[in-house]
Amino acid sequence: MTQHDDNLPSYRLDPQVGFLLRRANQRHLAIFARGIPELTSTQFAALAKLCELGQATQNALGRATAMDAATIKGVADRLRKRGLIATAPDPDDQRRLTLTPTAEGRALYASQVPAAHAITAETLEPLSEEDRTTFLRLLEKLT
Amino acid sequence: MTQHDDNLPSYRLDPQVGFLLRRANQRHLAIFARGIPELTSTQFAALAKLCELGQATQNALGRATAMDAATIKGVADRLRKRGLIATAPDPDDQRRLTLTPTAEGRALYASQVPAAHAITAETLEPLSEEDRTTFLRLLEKLT
């Protein structure tokens, strides 16, 4: 069987979950960049969620898209600079910034939804129909 | 004011592979940072692979750890600054930089291997023994 020397640390990088997760993510991001060159994966996520919600506070949008306050600020700034979302102060809470997708933002989002589905399909393409379901079910448990 | 237009293709962010991959990766990185505060996940990967290989060219180490030339440069610079790896010019090829782990680097690596295994275990902890095998098998195909 396999010999194990207890004096030497036995560790291989390649099969570790973390390494595989990082590479799978890299592959997905490359597919995304080819599929929707107009936006980054993160920007599309924020825009999509904002269109889904209709409107949201900046930090709330960050929570909904798994970005911390500092990250969502940068993403929101770039989307606003491109005219895809608009910012308005909340009359009920002076701290809050309410974000809303602009008509242009909604249009871009709608136009890219088919591409987004294609990206998901291409990312999962190496798996059989059945394996995709299994994979997504298990992956969801690791979030 | 939110209304649903049935002409638009439906899309939800939450179940998309890309979003789940990103969040699973975030969770893993948080586990890693708690488990090995001395090094980032990327730095540990580079150090581990270099210890595995004994020595490597900078770009070759990048390829072995899935980092492009610009990324591995930054990682290698930080590891060198901390005295964990050493750099030497290749006599046979003036372009190449040969990287080698220092004694300190090997010692730190060896001391953290158990923690690294624990990180992998904790990341996969939500899955049953059988599901872990399945998940890793499928994840590997998406790399």
Added chain:
DNA sequence: CAGAGTCTGTTTGTATACGAACAATAATCC
């Protein structure tokens, strides 16, 4: 009501990531 604590958005600093362009060097080909 006053003070403690919480939440909002912001800023700074560090660390991946990657595209693109670059100079120096090697390898290849005709």
Added chain:
DNA sequence: GGATTATTGTTCGTATACAAACAGACTCTG
């Protein structure tokens, strides 16, 4: 053997990520 091509490492610019510290605005509690 000289020109073309490829590779190596570097730099620049942009975009996530996140910790930490901050000020201002709200909330809760005593």
